[in-house]
Amino acid sequence: MRKLYAMAAVFAIVLLTFLHLRTGPDERGIEATVSRVIDGDTIELANGDVVRLIGIDAPEKNQPYNEDVLDELRKLEGKYVRMEKDVTNKDRYGRYLRYVYLGDHFVNLELVQSGLAYAYSVNPDKKHEDSFKEAERYAMENELGIWKKSDYSDCIVLEKFHYNAKGDDTKNLADEYLSIKNECGSDMEMLGWRVRNRYGYFDIPAFEMDGGSTVRIVTGNGTSSPDSVFLSRDMPIWSNKEDSMYLMDGQGRVVLEKSYRN
Ligand SMILES: [Ca+2]
Numbered sequence: 001m002r003k004l005y006a007m008a009a010v011f012a013i014v015l016l017t018f019l020h021l022r023t024g025p026d027e028r029g030i031e032a033t034v035s036r037v038i039d040g041d042t043i044e045l046a047n048g049d050v051v052r053l054i055g056i057d058a059p060e061k062n063q064p065y066n067e068d069v070l071d072e073l074r075k076l077e078g079k080y081v082r083m084e085k086d087v088t089n090k091d092r093y094g095r096y097l098r099y100v101y102l103g104d105h106f107v108n109l110e111l112v113q114s115g116l117a118y119a120y121s122v123n124p125d126k127k128h129e130d131s132f133k134e135a136e137r138y139a140m141e142n143e144l145g146i147w148k149k150s151d152y153s154d155c156i157v158l159e160k161f162h163y164n165a166k167g168d169d170t171k172n173l174a175d176e177y178l179s180i181k182n183e184c185g186s187d188m189e190m191l192g193w194r195v196r197n198r199y200g201y202f203d204i205p206a207f208e209m210d211g212g213s214t215v216r217i218v219t220g221n222g223t224s225s226p227d228s229v230f231l232s233r234d235m236p237i238w239s240n241k242e243d244s245m246y247l248m249d250g251q252g253r254v255v256l257e258k259s260y261r262n
């Protein structure tokens, strides 16, 4: 009889362990130990599950502040964290989409608040979107991390932001552009400058600006000239409805920022 109990107990333990392993980090009490950091917004748990921190977009490899966000996330290694699910369980890469908490610290939010990641909420996972936006505004206002202002921010001026090209934008990419003016008082060479929309970065080919001159940064193709430089995209990059534009200098610092919603 005792043997039977023992066998039943063993069976129960095996079954529970199996269920525990099967269900992923959400359905089972949502807590786990972090084993390592994969990139600025992805971690691996002790059981091998991969978790993408949502509501944020961290700088990628070779982008400014990538090392800083990695250092920050590495503080989670070996720690026991709590995870919260929004609507979507996993992304198409099989990563669990989660908000991560270390004790009282909301890790995703604090990365945005300290300027180490952008706020980036994707439908339908928008539970904390307002908090992320607020955190980002705080980081911007205080010029933290990725929001550090460029030395050029006082004298490179946005003259025009023509995000809505004439007619169908997809067929008129030459008419989607921003114009910037050099009021820095000297000729300058812009190397490694980029623009960023809500979703990602676009490299601007090296260009020069004489003091007092204006240059158009055009979405479509064309031949660079003293007054135009081309991003050579085959799709529009600026939404006609709602977007955020950032112009960054070669150090990744913010020269210009313009958000709009129509
Ligand atoms: Ca557009």
Ligand SMILES: [Ca+2]
Pocket: 164, 165, 166, 167, 168, 169, 240
């Ligand atoms: Ca249009």
